[in-house]
Amino acid sequence: MIENLVGLHETVNYRKDMQIRLHNNDVCENYPPHWHTPFELIMPTESGYSVHCGEKEYVLDEGDIIIICPGVIHELFSPPKGVRIIFLVSLAQIDLQELDLVISMISPAILISPEKFPQIHAQIHRLMLEIRDEYFRNLPYTESSIYAKFLEILVLVGRCYAEIAQHNFEAKNNKQQEYMEKFLFICNYINEHYAEPLSLEEVASLAGFSKYHFTRLFKQYADTTFYKYLNQKRIAHAKHLLVDKNLSVLDISLQCGFSNLSSFLRMFRKLTGFTPTELRKMYDGDF
Known part of the structure; x- marks a missing residue:
């Protein structure tokens, strides 16, 4: 299934003139640690599957879905028999500020099972089957139809997290909407200014909150802390810059x-498990 692997970096062979690729995979084969720029969604349709992301193992039962974020190093382990949908989709051409907030919620990966997400599992399971069927029908507007279904999956996940955050905060409806709009603005601001010396106090003031209130709300709405979200953005950018051999590690930092x-x-080792030099060697296949 991995067709172009140099070091840890997989270059995905997309379907012609599209930014999607889908395998109805029944191969009994383990796949080594690798990363790529598109999202990867895996759903076993017969038997289970196992995915390692960093130090965490995700065990998928039949019908479970895992969403792996772009740029995340992961490893796949196959049972002796089974079938699974492996769907890769790039959103590089789509600029949505809400998308970055969803990625922060699910990074590095999220497992959607009936036990953990009873509110949305059945809908996402259905959408995955529809994406598979659409991919192999080869009808007009296939790419548009598949993108619409994938974005619906992200919307379901994002709204599920938002509902949990709102329930935990117990705010009135008008406050819920106000807070969500503010945090979409804040996440967009961080995405544009993460390379600058941002502080929690500065961003909290920009949002109109005390730093203590802001810290609590950010955790509830983004499912992570302000500094972890900021550092994830910085390290994600650093991983891309490491490909350029002309840049020193100091320059990148x-x-x-x-x-x-x-x-x-x-911070790089904490979030990736490697040093920048080690990861740079892995990109080249020299490690």
Whole structure:
């Protein structure tokens, strides 16, 4: 299934003139650690499957769905028999500020099962089957239809998280809408300014909250802390810059908003499990 692998980087062979690829995979084969730029969604339709992302193992039963974010190193383990949908889709051409908030919620991956997400599992399961069927029908507007279904999956996940956050905060409806709009604005602001020396106090003031109130709300709405969200953006950018051999690790750390090299190295290892030099060697297949 992995057709073009250099080091850890897989170049996906998309369907002609599209940014999607789908395998109805029945091959009994494990796939080594790799990463790629599109999202990857896996749903076993017969038997189970196992996925490792970083230090976490996700065990999928038949009908479960895992969504793996772009740029995440992952490894796949197949049972002796089974079939699973493996769907890859790039959103590089789509610019939606809400998308970054959803990615922060599910990063590095999220497992959708009936037990963990009873509110949305059946709908996402249905959408995955529809995406598979649409892919192999080869009708006009196939790509548009598949993108619409994938975006619906992300909307279901995002709204599910938002409902959980709103329930936990117990705000009135008008406040819920106000807070959500503010946090979409804040996440967009971070996405545009993450390479600058942002502080929690500065961004909280921009949102019109005290830093303590902001910290609580950010955790509820983004399902992560402000600094973790900020550092995820910085390290994700750093991973892309490492491909350029002309940039030193120090140059990359400064371009990604870190004030010193030691803090960059510490955060990079914490979020990826590797040093920048190790990951750069893996990209080239030299590690």
